Amino acid sequence: MSIADIGEFGLIARVVARLENGPKVLLGPGDDGAVVAAPDRRVVASTDVLVEGRHFRRDWCTALDIGHRAAAANLADIAAMGAEPTALLVAFCAPADLAAEWAEDLASGLSAEAALVGASVVGGDMSSSPTLTIAVTALGDLGGRPPVVRGGAQPGDILALAGRTGHAAAGYTILSRGFRTPKALVEAYRRPExxxxxxxxxxxxxxxxxIDISDGLLQDVGHIAAASLVAIDVRTDAFTVPGQMRDAATALGLDPFQWLLAGGEDHALAATFPAGVPLPEGWQEIGRVFDGAGVTVDRKPWSGAPGWDHFR
Structure with missing residues (x-):
């Protein structure tokens, strides 16, 4: 059964049935707007758009996978501000012949990823479109803390990483070459952790x-360097290349550090901390902040592409 068969409002009813409201939602879908609790009285907001053929392929990922990916891209931005995600708003544009079940599964993926952080999908919009497009806006609460911005790094700070890099990029490369294994790398592309x-x-x-590492570690750390008017050096000896990633890179004739340092969509977090302060649990030192400008690797310029740029 397609979207055209059940119509806009029939699809809305089916999608809403897949969503669960968490404790931060005071009024969920069904009215002209939702109401979400904001105890801090400030709201962090971020948005991303996913376009079929550019951000995802339905022959590579299920609708459930794409829902997880779309939510993760936005929720990670909220976390990168030091905030806790509270809600998602989703705009969905699709061809009329798209299977209604696909849209329902997308909603389930969005809702399931949001639930990992206690957030909920609280509303959005739908429209027909020749190109399948998903736009997500995320909201978050700072919990009384100031936001952590890109422009606060100081010379002498430690650069640290939480999460993993390179896995999603490796999975993307493997899929683009027509392979489906190693499964762990392919799944990292389909559903980031x-x-x-x-x-x-x-x-x-x-x-x-x-900052959230969405476009590549070097490129995104470069945004911190530019905003903070500092130089940042990344150490390769801080990274361990997983065996499956090394094997895949060897088989494809590639350098695994191109994935680790310039691959995006794992949505790891990079941050700077004052020197001498113990790093929080889950954070690993990967470099230092210096006087100057730009990003280097082992104190030398990086010769490869630093990350993804939609218009380059």
Whole structure:
């Protein structure tokens, strides 16, 4: 049964049936707007858009996978501000012949990923479109803390990482070459494992800057360097190349560090902390902040692409 068969409002009813409201939702879907608790009286907001053929392929990922990926991309941005996610709003544009079950499964994936952090999908919009497009807006609460921005790094700070990098990029490369294994890397592309709790924890431990690694570690750390007017050096000896990643890189004739340092969509978090302060649990030192500008690797310029750029 397609979306055209059941119509817009029939689809809305089916999608809403897949959503569960958490304790932060005071009024869920069904009215002109939802009402979400904001104890801090400030709301952190972020949005991302996923376009079929650019951000996902239905022959690579299930609707459930894509729902998890779409939610994760937005929830990670909230965590990178040091906030706790509270709600998602989703705009869904699709061809009329799309299977209604696909849209329902997408809603289930969005809801399940949001539930990992106690957030809920509270509303959105639908429209017909020749291109399948999913736009998600995430909201979050700072819990009384100041936001952790990109422009606070200071010379002498430690650069640290929470989560993993390179796995999703390796999975993408494997899928693009027509393979489906190693499964662990392919699954990392389909459903990122985001260290959500590490964001608020970093804020509580005095992080001076923070960012979600969505486009590549070097590129995104470069945003911190530019905003903070500092130089940042990343150490390769801080990274361990997993065996399956090394084997896949060897088989494909690639350097695994291109995935680790420039691959995106794992949604790890990078942050800077004052030197001499113990790092929070789950954070690992991977570099240092210096006077100057730009990002280096082992104190040398990086020769490869630093990450993803939609228009480059």
């Amino acid at each position: 985001v260290p959500y709790a590490a964001g608020p924890l970093a804020a509580q431990h005095g992080a001076t800057s923070m």
